[in-house]
Amino acid sequence: MKIYFFVYFLASWACFLWGQAPAKKLLTQNDYLQFTEMSTPILSPNGKWSSFKLFSQETVDTVKVVATDGSKVYAFPESYGTNFSNNAQWFAFKNQQKGFGLLNLNTGKLKYNLDGTSYKFSEDGNLLGLKTTGHHGNSPKGLLLYNLSKNDSLFLEGVSAYNFSPNSKYLLYIASRNEDVSVNLLNLSDGSSIVLNERAESYSKLLWSDSGEQFFFVQNDSILYYGNAQYPTKLISQSLKAPLFKNMHIGFLAPFFSKDGRRVFFYMHRKIIPVNANDTLPSVQTWKGSDKWVYPRKIIESTPENWQMLCSWNPIKRKLQQIASPEKPQIVLTSNQKYALRFNIMDYEPLYLQHPKVDIYLLNLESGEEKLLIAKQQTGGGYIQLSPSGNNIAYFNGNDWINYSISKQQFTNLTKRFTTVLYKEKHDRPEPLIPYGMVGWTQDDTGVLIYDAYDIWHISINGKSYKRLTRGRETKTVYRLPTNLLKGYPPIRTPEFYSYEIDLSKELIMSIKGTDKSSGYAVLSPNGMIKNFGIFASKSHGLQKAKDGKAYVFITESPNTPPQLYYIKDSEKSTKLIYQSNPQYKNFVNGKRELITYKAGVWKNLNGILYYPDNYQPDRKYPMIVKIYEVQSHNFYNYCFPSLYTRDGYNPESLTAEGYFVFEPDIKYRIGNPGISAVECVTAAVNKVLSLNVVDKDRVGLLGHSYGGYETAFIVGQTNIFKAAVAGAPVTNMLSYYLSINSDDGLPQIWRMEHQQWRMGKSYFDDPEAYRQNSPIEHIKNINTPLMIWEGDQDRNIHWFQSVEMYLALRRLNKVVTFYVYPGEAHDIDISENQRDLSQKIIEWFDTYLK
Template identity: 35%
Template sequence: MKTFYSPIKKTPFYNFSQCFFFLVLLWSLPVISQKVQQKKLTVDDYHLWSDLQIKDLSENGEWVSYTLYYESGLDTLFVKNTMNKKHFHFPKGYNGSYSKAGWFAVRNPKGLCLIHLKSGKQQQIDNVTSYAFSGNGTELIYCTKQSGDSKLEVLRLGSEIVVSVAGVKQFKMDNCKEKIVFNSVTKDLSTVEIISFGKNFKRETVLKETKATYHGFEWNTNDDGIAFFKKMETFKNRENNTVILYDLKTKMRYELDGSSFPNFPKDGAIVPFGMYKLTLSDDLDKVFFAVDFPTKPTNPKVQLWAGNAPWIYPQEQVWATNNTARMAVWFPQEDRFQMLTSEEHPWIMFTGDFNYAIVANPKMYEPQFEVGNGPMDFYLLDLRSGKKDLFLEKQSSYILATIPSPKGNYIAYFRDADWWVYDIKNKLHKNITGNLPTQFESEAIDRPIERTAVGCPGWTRNDETIVLYDRNDIWEINPLTGKSIRLTHGKENNIQFRFKLQHTSFYGKENYNGWLSTIVDLDDDVMLNGLSKDGNLGVYSWSRNAAERKLFDSSKKISQLKQNGTVIICKEQSFDLPPRILISESGKKLKTVIQSNKQHWNYQWPMLKEIAYKDSKGNELKGFLCYPSDYDSSKKYPMVVHIYEKQFNDRHNYINPSNHSDVGFNVIDFNADGYFVFFPDIKYEIGNLGFSAVDCTVAGTKAVIDLGLIDKHRIGLIGHSFGGYETDFIITQTHLFKAAVAGSAATDMRSFYLSYNWNSGTPDMWRFEHHQWRMGMSYFNNKMGYELNSPLNQAEKINTPLLAWAGNQDKQVNWLQSIDFYLALRRLGKKQVLLLYENEGHSLKQKENQLDLGRRIKQWFDYFLKEEKNQGWIKESL
């Protein structure tokens, strides 16, 4: 690049225009210089990039911890002061946590690093296997293991070790973090103890020097009772336990003796079993656990696929393998035992007070082809009387459609586009949303699927009111009177208000096979997310007195919101802005605390342009176009079109450059190598998904061609999974694309319809009739539609060279679909290559395979779109 300047004549008085021009040049030179100095991004630079993830915010909001993840595995955990530049870093650190007393602990390969955040004083404790801070933050409790010897120690922070117990492998802290329970083993003798912290620091013996071993400790929510397993001798080659309950108030200990109950299964063994975890009720009246049964022997020489079976043979085997146990309850004070689930009703969840179990049979309405799991009849089992009553018939099995309340008074369920409440005490059903002038059902999408509830965040204290979402707002409804209040004003402003999610995608918690609502506190200020119609996310504060008040918003992507007191932090990113951590204190303007990947600005980076276009039916669609990093408007470039349903909402994702993608494609890698990459949205017509993909993809691609940026003769197409199917089909209908890549693709809709998912054993028919494959009816009712939308049936029309790939252990889309298409193209004499990766699934997990696939995909497009014909494996394969 030439630098132009204007010489200044030596005269007594400077010409003002010349002087001004000179100053402008001086001001602009650093900018020009900076632009010139930006380096071209190469593979050798990729290792510099990291992925930023917020971990935690201290209780006073003064410190934030976060981790930078690198492809090399050299991850680092940081702790930074949100008010100044003070920070600490811990290479390969993980599982960090704060103490209320100003300490921070983090696991590392050697053990545990402990640091006092104010003074910076550090202490390394080696061989730590687990740890926790006490509730007041003055003690650190940890277990260590070295040379086979384990022990538990309690460190008074800033002082000395006050407890050391040999032979302890793990401990269980109570909910308030004021007590721990553990089992110590010395000379083959076990002791169970409780240690209480705080002013009344003490040790209490529950069991002393017995020859049994104890494990699986669980507290009740009141922290005044503990249940745990006592390991017995093996039973029919299986682990077997008994159960012990200890009451901290009465100091009473109860032990289950299964042999004393005539109704205890003779071939059953008490075990810790997955989601059937050991649980005790708050009143210590009941203890719940799993009883495992031996697997039924099958004939290894023949599989009997019964024509009238509710489930097909593979699905039955998956269920049988994962559900050998049944749920049981023990009443310690009454010395009574009862099995809860059975072959008739193997599905279970509980009311919030554990007075009732809700049981069902997932096979009840099978076979059916509408959803993956069919509807069920729900029965309410009174645990005290053992009486079982049907209360909900043919109800959706979706776990968020039937949810017990936290205190156990109600069961909320969504049915026929409305929320209903079942009053357990009075045995009454009530529609609580039917008279409200709004929609609590999710909006229609271009899938032939039954719509579900928008959502139920939970209940207020003591089950007084239920909190529900409509399509824009949050409602509070009294389940007895039906009185309703709309808490937010999203409908008027085209904003969708939702509570901020902390740790999961849903509100509530797992409830064995089902779900349990959480308690929503509406008495204090509540943080809300507000999503505007144009996609901007706002963060709001809400209270009963002041409704919603905007704290801040962003046109970029906001995620990982966390709040402690008046301090709010979040992660912000955009396509050309690496993730950064922002902070707002007491409603003040956001400021950057941490900026990741600062080297980003030293390199050429692609621009992004939003593209608006219409399909042939006039539907308005959007996509986004990523420019070559060193874009020169005087040149025409090749372009790769990436497809998979709707992608426009991904435009604000910051993508790290990488040649290790599990699907072999990284947009920044292609942009850095002189490619445009286009991500179009696709709108589907039910029963015509292949042609919909052609229509929308071609329309979007032509809209980009009209911009005059690319060479229309050098356009490639790529997709994976459903996008792989779309890629294969599109090239049967148009010659617009000069080369294509399809990964893990379904190619024959008839045979795919008549297949099953190897992970779940479930037939795939429902995916076609009511889900992603969007046919809307069975193959037998629309054979022509299935055939017309199958790439295999139109393979003879293909002129586009195709690189296909799959893993030979793909249990999501049968990899034989790729083989079938390969053989069809081979018979037709088409240009193609198939890459089949050993011991890989639907996407690639092995690093060397990711590297190989990414390299070959790039070379494939270079060969056809850049005329780089020096790739021997391609020449030899066509």
């Protein structure tokens, strides 16, 4: 009996264990290799397929193609350069080993071309152009033209450039055979081809009008050609050797057609006179105090007379026009291309601002009449918008949105009746007031849509009526329109003027951000009803809409769940999970995180993210690393991929896996006291966490990079609560940094100190004591915290001599300091071996002093 009882008990016990989920493992560095990050998805035009890339530093990148009904998943390792055809029947990509790949989405058939390089689909998706190198087998160099609908192909030898017409009727291409170069036009319906021009040294800038009937190209950078596809032999040519363009040649920027196809806009550039080879003496640099820009910036960006000048050509009227000039080189065309805004970003320099103020002039391109429209207008993203119709111009004057009607020549204050503040009133940088934004124009310019802190407003074009479309203020929920889903008008080279057309008679998709840091999407119906979709306790991003229907994909992620791809066929229906990245995450312990609320001085309800150690046990106290950089709590719902390959050596998961608490507190600032503000916020935040009685107060470290490196270097000179610290690429001497130049853009760093991150609000010479009080080097004697500093010796943003100053000062005072300099690296670490090395050194540094 005893034996039988023992067997029964053992069997029952085994069944009980077998029915349980396997115990989760603690992450180790070897496990990091299993995790991949996920790119923003793309969606096929019919919404039936989505594609994205999975990538990491130590595994091959893999392209995934997923059927949105969940029926199929394709994987293509070592691939990139993906695209769907517009008819949604084909998926193309490049593969590092196999060359060009083409997947038939209807049949699943896949084929490769080892010799294929770049490719293009025709607009209708029935044709594919594939450039071949001639490096494999006996295939020559040229263009392989696939007729995907008929399953046949045509090879065009020696093709160096090509362009499908938007109506998919024609192919314009440049071909070389022997010593002859020609521009050719291929009729894609009957296969007939004609030579448009030949025996030139070179051709370039093949261009089609929106209709696909007019084409354009350039010969030898000196002759313009315009043609009509229906009458291809009747080309119109125009020499650029006119007096208007003396000592100039065509610029490198791409030309573009007017909307009606009757004009071509192109860029001209002044010829650079080569330096005399016999002149062996170097030129002496001249740095004048009266110069608008300092000499290094002039070398990097040149000066207006050497900039790309926008011009136009009306081939029918044989009219050439230079729209830009050295006096007004910046040009923004209205969408109907009847007018141009002209200005010069050097008007009021030196201003020591990130974005300059300018005088904006309105030029009538037909009559040549010009007038000053707006004086001393602040530039930068979101200050000026041109309506998609081309009839109106709206701008933010620092308090209100003003509209100018070109036809009526009339200014209207659109928001004078508003009591809601339309600019970021709590912005803690001494910059010009920043508007929450104007998202675009309703159809036929009947009104505009603008933002306040939370909501979207519709305002009539006469400013007499307005309506709040959302109700976010009541719950402090922020509503915005994802602009990638809207039809926009893209002014050339001026993205800050980008405007969108909004149809309120159709549903609008909105993004939502809640006070708990979560985000999602909602649909605004024409009747004003709002319905949420994709709302989880998570971060939602990457929303894409199918071109031909109401289908969407988007990504969600949360602290405990890696990115998931969701699909929704109609915004009124429920969402469906179609892909879960990193399914192995369920096998590992994922440390808890929570949002900590604290106050510091005048700042109430500050937040910080507290990450728990993966091996957390309530009866123990753990070391903690505090990572600082302005406001960070918006990252609360980000999934943290474990990795040693980061550009600043910091990854919270790699530290929690090593048994650390990690804390990311928000920092707010008082103008003129950035360092002191950081001390107040960080010490208050740390004390709040210590009050939870889970962290050992004698084992707390501090970590920061760039501006966070500055804050770290300053804080350790003000308090001894940190037992070890790491400062990456820090500013350590406020005066020497203030009087330095960023070698990347040639800008003096004065603007950063006075108006941007350092928030001093005035020049050093107006308040030198404030600069000294907030400068780490001035408090170096007070540092008792072992400090690790790291930098790249090619850092052109914060010169690595800033770190050298700190190191030498600490060394002279016999303080504990170690300085790591990475040769060839800049402000961030880009070489993967160096990334891993830095991550390991940071862990070892904290292990030494906190464990």
